[in-house]
Amino acid sequence: MEKTYKVDGMTCNGCAKSVERAITTAATTAIVKVNLEKKQITVTGIDDDVLIAQAVEAAGFDYEGPVLS
Amino acid sequence: MEKTYKVDGMTCNGCAKSVERAITTAATTAIVKVNLEKKQITVTGIDDDVLIAQAVEAAGFDYEGPVLS
Numbered sequence: 001m002e003k004t005y006k007v008d009g010m011t012c013n014g015c016a017k018s019v020e021r022a023i024t025t026a027a028t029t030a031i032v033k034v035n036l037e038k039k040q041i042t043v044t045g046i047d048d049d050v051l052i053a054q055a056v057e058a059a060g061f062d063y064e065g066p067v068l069s
Numbered sequence: 070m071e072k073t074y075k076v077d078g079m080t081c082n083g084c085a086k087s088v089e090r091a092i093t094t095a096a097t098t099a100i101v102k103v104n105l106e107k108k109q110i111t112v113t114g115i116d117d118d119v120l121i122a123q124a125v126e127a128a129g130f131d132y133e134g135p136v137l138s
Contacts, residue, residue: 014130015083021129022091059128060090061083 002044006064007056010036015061022059026051040067071113075133076125079105084130091128095120109136 010016016034019041023032029045043052049066056063079085085103088110092101098114112121118135125132 009083009086011083012081014078014080015087017078018084018087018129022127025127058091058094060087 001047002042003047003049004040004042004067004069005049005052005056006039006067007034007041008039008062008064010034010039010061012036018059019056019061022055023052026055070116071111072116072118073109073111073136073138074118074121074125075108075136076103076110077108077131077133079103079108079130081105087128088125088130091124092121095124 007019010019016036019034020032023030023043027046027048031044033042035041053063076088079088082105085105088103089101092099092112096115096117100113102111104110122132
């Protein structure tokens, strides 16, 4: 299960790491990959949009929702 | 009460906003100012090093401890 989300506000590797860490702290099984250019993150290991949205927002970034593939 | 902490890993305004948001989410009364150049944050409104350390680390940054003034 892999799901991609749009996340705004990430501009550098520090931001990318922050989003990753916020999600993996909230859900230890999650694996997060960040694409800064596309402003997208891809999450495997969990399937919980609400948890991801809350973690992203709590870390100071803007959760814009799932990206349909 | 104002207290300054050293935080590593913040490189842009997105990072700064992330640290701010992580702390104010954990402690709603906190007011956080980030100095990217000095790699320092100044926190007023709460006095809880452990909470600040946990929020900073959960957001993917490196809490290095209080700065003595």
